[in-house]
Amino acid sequence: MAKRKRRDPGKKPFQLPPPESKYPIATIAHYGPDSRTVTKIAVGVVNQHDMVLAMERWAGPDVATNPGIKAQILAFIGQHGAKNVIVTDGVIGCPHEEGLDFPEGEDCPFCPYWKGKQGSAAHKRR
Known part of the structure:
Protein backbone atom coordinates (compact mmCIF):
# COMPACT_ATOMS: atom_id res chain seq x y z
CA MET A 1 0.00 0.00 0.00
CA ALA A 2 1.35 3.41 -1.01
CA LYS A 3 2.06 5.80 1.78
CA ARG A 4 0.29 9.16 1.51
CA LYS A 5 2.41 12.18 2.11
CA ARG A 6 1.03 14.35 4.87
CA ARG A 7 0.74 18.04 4.30
CA ASP A 8 3.03 20.22 6.37
CA PRO A 9 0.70 21.93 8.89
CA GLY A 10 2.81 25.10 8.72
CA LYS A 11 2.46 25.38 4.95
CA LYS A 12 -0.60 26.94 3.33
CA PRO A 13 -2.26 24.61 0.79
CA PHE A 14 -2.93 27.48 -1.62
CA GLN A 15 -1.38 30.89 -1.84
CA LEU A 16 -2.63 33.78 -3.93
CA PRO A 17 -0.02 35.47 -6.08
CA PRO A 18 1.12 38.90 -4.92
CA PRO A 19 -1.28 41.68 -6.05
CA GLU A 20 1.23 43.17 -8.49
CA SER A 21 1.31 39.92 -10.47
CA LYS A 22 -2.35 40.32 -11.47
CA TYR A 23 -1.48 43.28 -13.66
CA PRO A 24 -1.73 44.46 -16.33
CA ILE A 25 -5.51 44.07 -16.53
CA ALA A 26 -7.50 44.30 -19.76
CA THR A 27 -11.01 45.73 -19.64
CA ILE A 28 -13.54 45.01 -22.37
CA ALA A 29 -16.55 47.35 -22.54
CA HIS A 30 -19.55 47.00 -24.87
CA TYR A 31 -21.41 50.03 -26.21
CA GLY A 32 -24.48 50.42 -28.40
CA PRO A 33 -27.56 52.52 -29.19
CA ASP A 34 -29.64 50.52 -26.67
CA SER A 35 -29.14 47.92 -23.93
CA ARG A 36 -29.08 44.95 -26.35
CA THR A 37 -27.24 46.06 -29.49
CA VAL A 38 -23.43 46.08 -29.45
CA THR A 39 -21.95 48.40 -32.08
CA LYS A 40 -18.66 49.28 -30.38
CA ILE A 41 -16.16 47.43 -28.20
CA ALA A 42 -13.47 49.32 -26.31
CA VAL A 43 -10.51 47.44 -24.85
CA GLY A 44 -8.13 49.08 -22.43
CA VAL A 45 -5.10 47.73 -20.61
CA VAL A 46 -4.19 49.27 -17.24
CA ASN A 47 -1.34 48.76 -14.79
CA GLN A 48 -1.51 48.49 -10.98
CA HIS A 49 -1.59 52.30 -10.71
CA ASP A 50 -4.70 52.53 -12.95
CA MET A 51 -2.57 54.07 -15.68
CA VAL A 52 -3.87 53.27 -19.16
CA LEU A 53 -1.12 51.46 -21.05
CA ALA A 54 -3.10 50.95 -24.26
CA MET A 55 -6.61 51.55 -25.63
CA GLU A 56 -8.24 50.31 -28.81
CA ARG A 57 -11.80 50.50 -30.15
CA TRP A 58 -13.68 48.43 -32.73
CA ALA A 59 -17.01 49.53 -34.22
CA GLY A 60 -19.54 48.11 -36.64
CA PRO A 61 -22.92 46.38 -36.84
CA ASP A 62 -21.44 42.90 -36.26
CA VAL A 63 -18.61 43.87 -33.91
CA ALA A 64 -19.70 41.42 -31.18
CA THR A 65 -19.97 38.40 -33.48
CA ASN A 66 -17.25 39.02 -36.06
CA PRO A 67 -14.54 36.34 -35.68
CA GLY A 68 -11.91 38.63 -37.20
CA ILE A 69 -12.58 41.32 -34.61
CA LYS A 70 -12.54 38.74 -31.81
CA ALA A 71 -9.11 37.60 -33.03
CA GLN A 72 -7.87 41.21 -33.12
CA ILE A 73 -9.10 41.80 -29.56
CA LEU A 74 -7.36 38.65 -28.30
CA ALA A 75 -4.16 39.64 -30.12
CA PHE A 76 -4.33 43.17 -28.64
CA ILE A 77 -4.75 41.79 -25.11
CA GLY A 78 -1.90 39.33 -25.63
CA GLN A 79 0.36 41.96 -27.16
CA HIS A 80 0.05 44.07 -24.01
CA GLY A 81 0.60 41.14 -21.63
CA ALA A 82 -2.68 41.35 -19.74
CA LYS A 83 -2.81 38.78 -16.93
CA ASN A 84 -6.51 39.28 -16.17
CA VAL A 85 -9.50 40.36 -18.25
CA ILE A 86 -12.63 42.12 -17.00
CA VAL A 87 -15.66 42.21 -19.31
CA THR A 88 -18.78 44.33 -18.88
CA ASP A 89 -22.03 42.49 -18.28
CA GLY A 90 -23.84 43.72 -21.39
CA VAL A 91 -23.98 47.15 -23.01
CA ILE A 92 -22.96 49.95 -20.64
CA GLY A 93 -23.55 53.06 -22.74
CA CYS A 94 -23.94 54.58 -26.16
CA PRO A 95 -21.11 54.27 -28.69
CA HIS A 96 -20.71 58.03 -29.09
Missing part, protein backbone atom coordinates in the same frame (compact mmCIF):
# COMPACT_ATOMS: atom_id res chain seq x y z
CA GLU A 97 -18.13 59.86 -27.01
CA GLU A 98 -19.03 62.88 -24.92
CA GLY A 99 -16.96 65.88 -25.91
CA LEU A 100 -16.03 64.28 -29.22
CA ASP A 101 -19.30 63.24 -30.89
CA PHE A 102 -21.58 65.58 -28.90
CA PRO A 103 -21.01 68.47 -26.46
CA GLU A 104 -19.67 67.80 -22.98
CA GLY A 105 -22.40 67.76 -20.33
CA GLU A 106 -25.24 66.94 -22.73
CA ASP A 107 -27.10 63.75 -23.61
CA CYS A 108 -26.17 61.97 -26.82
CA PRO A 109 -28.52 63.23 -29.56
CA PHE A 110 -28.04 60.02 -31.56
CA CYS A 111 -29.06 57.49 -28.88
CA PRO A 112 -32.38 58.42 -27.23
CA TYR A 113 -32.36 55.20 -25.17
CA TRP A 114 -29.40 56.49 -23.12
CA LYS A 115 -30.91 59.94 -22.39
CA GLY A 116 -30.20 60.74 -18.74
CA LYS A 117 -28.52 57.38 -18.10
CA GLN A 118 -24.85 58.06 -18.81
CA GLY A 119 -22.08 60.63 -18.86
CA SER A 120 -21.89 63.96 -17.13
CA ALA A 121 -25.48 64.81 -18.13
CA ALA A 122 -26.71 61.94 -15.92
CA HIS A 123 -24.48 63.07 -13.03
CA LYS A 124 -25.95 66.59 -13.16
CA ARG A 125 -29.45 65.18 -12.57
CA ARG A 126 -28.47 63.35 -9.36
